Amino acid sequence: MALRTVSVVEPLNEEAPGPEAVKRNDVLRIAQTHEGERGGLIATLEGIQDAQGYLSEEALRTVADATGLSLVDVYGVATFYHGFSLQPRGNRTISVCLGTACHVRGAPMVVEEFERQLGVRAGGTTVDLEFTLETVNCLGACALGPIVKVDGTYFSNVSRGAVKGIIEQSRAEQLTGAIPVVATTNEPAMVTAEA
Amino acid sequence: MAHLNSINHFRAFQGRLAGRQDPNAPTVVIPAGTCGQASGANELIRTAKTEIRKGGLGGRVALRVTGCHGFCQMEPSVLVEPGRTFYPRVSPEAMVRIVQATARGEVLDDLLLTEPGTGEPIGCQDDVPFFERQTRTILARNEQIDPTQIDSYIVNDGYSAAVETLERGDPGWVIHEVKSSGLRGRGGAGFPTGVKWELLAKQANGRGKFLVCNADEGDPGAYMDRSLLEGNPHSIIEGMLIAAYATGATEGIVYVRNEYPLAIKHLRIALRQAHELGLLGSDILGTSFAFDIMLVKGAGAFVCGEETALIRSIEGKMGEPRQRPPFPIEQGIDGKPTAINNVETWANIPVVFQAGARAFAEVGTANNSGTKIFSLVGKIRNTGLVEVPMGITIDQIVRDIGGGSAGNTRIKAVQTGGPSGGCIPAERFDLAIDYDSLAGAGSIMGSGGMIVMDEATCMVDVAKYFMHFLKDESCGKCLTCRKGTQRMYEILDDIANGKGRREDLDLLEELALAVKDTAMCGLGQTAPNPVLSTLRYFRDEYLEHIENKRCPAGVCKELITYSINENCTGCGACVKACPEDAISGEKKQRHAIDQNKCIKCGACRSICKFDAVDVA
Numbered sequence: 001m002a003l004r005t006v007s008v009v010e011p012l013n014e015e016a017p018g019p020e021a022v023k024r025n026d027v028l029r030i031a032q033t034h035e036g037e038r039g040g041l042i043a044t045l046e047g048i049q050d051a052q053g054y055l056s057e058e059a060l061r062t063v064a065d066a067t068g069l070s071l072v073d074v075y076g077v078a079t080f081y082h083g084f085s086l087q088p089r090g091n092r093t094i095s096v097c098l099g100t101a102c103h104v105r106g107a108p109m110v111v112e113e114f115e116r117q118l119g120v121r122a123g124g125t126t127v128d129l130e131f132t133l134e135t136v137n138c139l140g141a142c143a144l145g146p147i148v149k150v151d152g153t154y155f156s157n158v159s160r161g162a163v164k165g166i167i168e169q170s171r172a173e174q175l176t177g178a179i180p181v182v183a184t185t186n187e188p189a190m191v192t193a194e195a
Numbered sequence: 196m197a198h199l200n201s202i203n204h205f206r207a208f209q210g211r212l213a214g215r216q217d218p219n220a221p222t223v224v225i226p227a228g229t230c231g232q233a234s235g236a237n238e239l240i241r242t243a244k245t246e247i248r249k250g251g252l253g254g255r256v257a258l259r260v261t262g263c264h265g266f267c268q269m270e271p272s273v274l275v276e277p278g279r280t281f282y283p284r285v286s287p288e289a290m291v292r293i294v295q296a297t298a299r300g301e302v303l304d305d306l307l308l309t310e311p312g313t314g315e316p317i318g319c320q321d322d323v324p325f326f327e328r329q330t331r332t333i334l335a336r337n338e339q340i341d342p343t344q345i346d347s348y349i350v351n352d353g354y355s356a357a358v359e360t361l362e363r364g365d366p367g368w369v370i371h372e373v374k375s376s377g378l379r380g381r382g383g384a385g386f387p388t389g390v391k392w393e394l395l396a397k398q399a400n401g402r403g404k405f406l407v408c409n410a411d412e413g414d415p416g417a418y419m420d421r422s423l424l425e426g427n428p429h430s431i432i433e434g435m436l437i438a439a440y441a442t443g444a445t446e447g448i449v450y451v452r453n454e455y456p457l458a459i460k461h462l463r464i465a466l467r468q469a470h471e472l473g474l475l476g477s478d479i480l481g482t483s484f485a486f487d488i489m490l491v492k493g494a495g496a497f498v499c500g501e502e503t504a505l506i507r508s509i510e511g512k513m514g515e516p517r518q519r520p521p522f523p524i525e526q527g528i529d530g531k532p533t534a535i536n537n538v539e540t541w542a543n544i545p546v547v548f549q550a551g552a553r554a555f556a557e558v559g560t561a562n563n564s565g566t567k568i569f570s571l572v573g574k575i576r577n578t579g580l581v582e583v584p585m586g587i588t589i590d591q592i593v594r595d596i597g598g599g600s601a602g603n604t605r606i607k608a609v610q611t612g613g614p615s616g617g618c619i620p621a622e623r624f625d626l627a628i629d630y631d632s633l634a635g636a637g638s639i640m641g642s643g644g645m646i647v648m649d650e651a652t653c654m655v656d657v658a659k660y661f662m663h664f665l666k667d668e669s670c671g672k673c674l675t676c677r678k679g680t681q682r683m684y685e686i687l688d689d690i691a692n693g694k695g696r697r698e699d700l701d702l703l704e705e706l707a708l709a710v711k712d713t714a715m716c717g718l719g720q721t722a723p724n725p726v727l728s729t730l731r732y733f734r735d736e737y738l739e740h741i742e743n744k745r746c747p748a749g750v751c752k753e754l755i756t757y758s759i760n761e762n763c764t765g766c767g768a769c770v771k772a773c774p775e776d777a778i779s780g781e782k783k784q785r786h787a788i789d790q791n792k793c794i795k796c797g798a799c800r801s802i803c804k805f806d807a808v809d810v811a
Contacts, residue, residue, distance in 0.1 A: 038448070038528075039491045041511035046453075046494065073512075080513040080670075081494035083453050099415030100610060100646045101572035103660050109797060116774060137497065137664065139454055140418035141230045142570055142644075143267030143578035152456070154233030160798055161772070 026051055027062040041069065041077055045084055054085045090125045090132040092170055095149040099138035102145035106159070110146050111135055113163040130171065199473045201481040205358055212350040220257050221297045224274040224338060228263030228425045229457050234270035242287045246294040255298045262337045262426020262461075265580035266325055269308075274320060274338060281320035282306050311598070325577045328595050330558065332566050333542050334582045337426035342461045345468035348429040354474060356548035357436045361482050369441035370396060373544070376552040377564035382409060382500075382537030383612065383641040385630035391534050394524045395442040398532035404442065405533040406435050408449040408541050409505060410458070413497040414613025415664070417644030419568040419580055420538035424451065424458035427542065428465035432488060434544030436474070439486040442534065447488035450505055453495055462490055497614070497668035501716045502535045504670070515670045516716035537642065539568060559585035563629035567640070573647040574601050583628075590624040593647060604649040608732070612641030614661045614668075615721035617728025618654065637728040639721065653750035654733040655740050659687040661725035669718065676719030679710035683726055692753040695741040704730060749810040752795045759786050762807035769799035769808065
């Protein structure tokens with residue numbers, strides 16, 4: 001990916017930079033770090049999403065400007081991959097795993113319960129911008145399903161009844177590593193060691 | 196960190212590390228892969244560290260944090276060396292006791308697993324039925340290695356195979372060995388790895404050649420690649436190093452899916468350490484051989500597991516597959532020759548060279564050599580990663596290793612191969628697991644997901660689930676895949692909602708075959724497998740839905756009703772659990788469900804302790 005340096009050195013704003021200009025500068029800086037890197041566009045978009053929470057139209061236009069790619073190409077990549085969001089997201093992202101193992105162990109009911117409790121559909125963000133609820137194809141912790149991830153914290157063997165607690169805990173920002181939720185459906189009978 | 200500039204230097208370094216290691220030192224091993232961390236391994240690590248420090252046990256008990264050992268069901272678990280004592284589901288309080296007992300050289304019988312029949316405690320991990328019947332060539336190394344320390348890999352014979360290859364100086368021999376080991380691609384297609392390397396080696400040098408590790412483990416229900424990257428990232432690097440030497444490849448890329456943050460972290464650390472030590476980069480160990488590996492993250496697209504889509508994604512484009520030929524081996528990344536192997540294939544390479552090609556080929560069956568890792572998940576008692584020789588039967592995995600059904604229900608089928616695979620019914624569990632037998636039964640090996648389904652799993656729902664997945668993940672390039680998966684999903688949804696007609700089954704089959712025949716890439720060509728295999732083995736269930744408007748498994752919401760039977764004690768637990776206030780009744784009297792209010796969420800059934808809620 002070759003950067004068109006002209007966009008970077010161009011004075012963006014004659015006056016003191018406002019919030020939008022700062023964002024534009026951030027976007028340019030991120031694009032610059034990935035200049036010439038393999039797969040640079042995806043890494044650039046990822047960097048912008050990490051910094052700004054989502055990919056705004058303005059950010060995509062800036063990336064297209066800076067890289068010399070057409071807006072269509074940038075938009076295409078931004079919409080092709082599930083990892084990118086073109087909408088603002090909540091402070092915390094709740095990801096409910098819908099992998100096959102989680103599915104057969106009741107993950108659809110867990111999604112429903114999150115939708116009920118939060119009042120949004122999967123893919124949506126609560127009005128207070130606190131939570132974005134999303135479903136993911138597989139988080140790769142299949143033996144412990146259904147799995148729910150809130151930002152970086154994993155919850156295992158989640159039942160419908162555990163949903164409220166997860167939301168409350170997340171709201172109270174008490175996520176201190178992993179909190180296992182005890183299995184209700186798959187308690188192995190051969191374990192006598194310790195509950 | 197030292198920089199090693201010759202092969203002798205490496206050997207001396209390895210010898211020094213070995214000299215410092217005492218194999219009999221009492222060591223507490225805590226597996227902390229994603230599964231372990233999700234179950235509380237981090238707290239155990241903190242507790243163990245505190246206890247060792249507080250108790251002044253530094254010289255008497257060592258602590259090693261590793262990746263996943265495989266028995267995820269029992270996480271967080273602890274392994275104590277040298278006796279290989281296995282403690283399942285360890286609490287922080289138990290962790291304190293384990294550290295103290297280890298310092299005294301004792302075993303805590305009350306914390307051990309017990310023999311299912313006799314209740315006798317099992318002292319050694321290797322005697323636990325789940326582990327006993329596996330052949331853990333690759334997974335066992337996860338127990339030995341701290342994935343964030345290159346020294347830990349090297350002292351366990353790591354990079355020895357790569358160094359011997361460099362010393363021998365004969366690329367042709369390397370390819371010959373891989374070919375005679377019989378190793379086939381573990382990503383699912385089963386292409387002979389040695390043949391692939393030979394093809395790459397034959398491509399003209401000069402323009403540059405690529406090696407790719409495909410770690411875009413997209414099959415839902417499979418996570419062995421994640422476990423290997425988290426637990427033993429250097430084995431992947433070593434595998435690629437050996438291949439680079441054999442094929443003349445100049446650049447390596449590991450393409451990891453974004454959903455695996457810990458794998459990405461460990462791989463980054465491993466690449467940096469290998470670089471610093473002089474095992475990657477230019478003039479590796481003073482041999483003038485140069486090779487480097489970089490990491491590229493995916494951004495969430497199932498189709499990127501397909502090799503031409505993966506290449507586009509690495510190039511930073513939309514991951515749409517393209518027509519083959521030309522195959523990537525001729526024109527891959529940036530139009531240069533590219534060989535792509537799966538994570539588990541790469542992890543097998545050091546094994547081939549350490550054991551020797553002949554010994555490797557002796558494991559498994561003819562034409563299906565070596566071991567394969569499966570993720571045994573779903574409705575089964577012992578869930579986790581299992582490594583077995585190729586050719587053992589599904590029954591041996593499900594019953595002997597998996598311990599059979601998780602509850603009281605009968606196991607009905609296993610689903611292998613992810614969305615490209617199919618469901619194999621219990622009557623065919625005598626099937627040997629190898630590439631060819633599974634394909635013959637209408638499924639595929641795939642990357643090794645094995646999802647166990649019981650009588651409470653509806654096969655129409657499973658087919659619908661996969662079709663929903665595939666219609667979302669179809670890149671949209673081929674009409675038949677884009678529209679075919681969409682239409683098959685709609686038909687399955689109708690059937691699940693009781694609106695199916697008998698002729699729908701013929702239409703489903705016709706559509707399935709049309710998509711199979713006309714789609715361009717592997718995703719589309721295999722997309723109909725979940726439909727075709729469930730139709731083949733579970734047609735009865737489809738007919739129940741269509742003709743009797745009944746879901747025998749009690750899953751499809753439109754076709755089921757919940758009711759309360761005479762077991763009800765009137766405890767009122769379900770009343771509290773019901774989100775719609777649909778349950779009422781006098782205290783200590785049998786309750787009843789108002790069907791008009793019931794949303795069939797199943798909350799009452801999961802909370803009831805008296806088995807008093809029926810679903811039919």
